[in-house]
Amino acid sequence: MESSNLLTPTNPVFAGYAFYSCVLILKTMCMSYLTGVQRFRKKAFVNVEDAIAAGVDIKMDDQDVERCRRAHLNDLENITMFLITGLIYVLTDPNIVFALMLFRIYAVARILHTIVYAVVVVRQPARAICFNIGVLCNFIMIFSIFSSCVQL
Numbered sequence: 352m353e354s355s356n357l358l359t360p361t362n363p364v365f366a367g368y369a370f371y372s373c374v375l376i377l378k379t380m381c382m383s384y385l386t387g388v389q390r391f392r393k394k395a396f397v398n399v400e401d402a403i404a405a406g407v408d409i410k411m412d413d414q415d416v417e418r419c420r421r422a423h424l425n426d427l428e429n430i431t432m433f434l435i436t437g438l439i440y441v442l443t444d445p446n447i448v449f450a451l452m453l454f455r456i457y458a459v460a461r462i463l464h465t466i467v468y469a470v471v472v473v474r475q476p477a478r479a480i481c482f483n484i485g486v487l488c489n490f491i492m493i494f495s496i497f498s499s500c501v502q503l
């Protein structure tokens with residue numbers, strides 16, 4: 352692939368990266384609303400003005416709200432790494448089939464991580480497996496970038 356075309360939608364690897372990145376960005380944005388829904392459902396407001404408006408006392412430690420907040424934070428810790436790593440990986444002009452498979456597996460693993468953590472709450476090791484599949488995808492991309500860049 353011409354290097355000038357690597358970051359255009361004519362490159363299927365970039366198109367896949369852009370698609371799954373947007374899916375994951377949207378998913379992460381949804382976490383704010385999921386947290387908000389739980390706050391209203393459980394009447395668990397941490398700001399005085401919100402609690403007054405709802406006619407309840409402040410509640411800092413609701414388990415369902417905290418779960419959503421932790422899932423959101425975990426997305427920010429992990430999906431940010433995918434966005435950066437994935438973009439560098441696209442620039443190394445990787446194998447199309449393998450790269451698209453990695454992006455798909457990563458996206459599915461992160462969506463499942465949210466579901467088992469904050470939506471239906473599945474017992475461990477469900478969350479750990481989803482988390483580690485995502486980490487493995489990122490590691491594979493990182494090592495592939497290393498091997499493309501390091502001249503032995």
Ligand SMILES: N[C@@H](CCC(=O)N[C@@H](CS)C(=O)NCC(=O)O)C(=O)O
Binds near residue numbers: 421425428
């Ligand atoms: N910041 C994470 C680092 C480790 C991590 O991400 N573990 C995964 C798999 S067990 C996880 O889902 N942690 C739950 C979380 O981040 O709230 C933590 O405090 O747990």
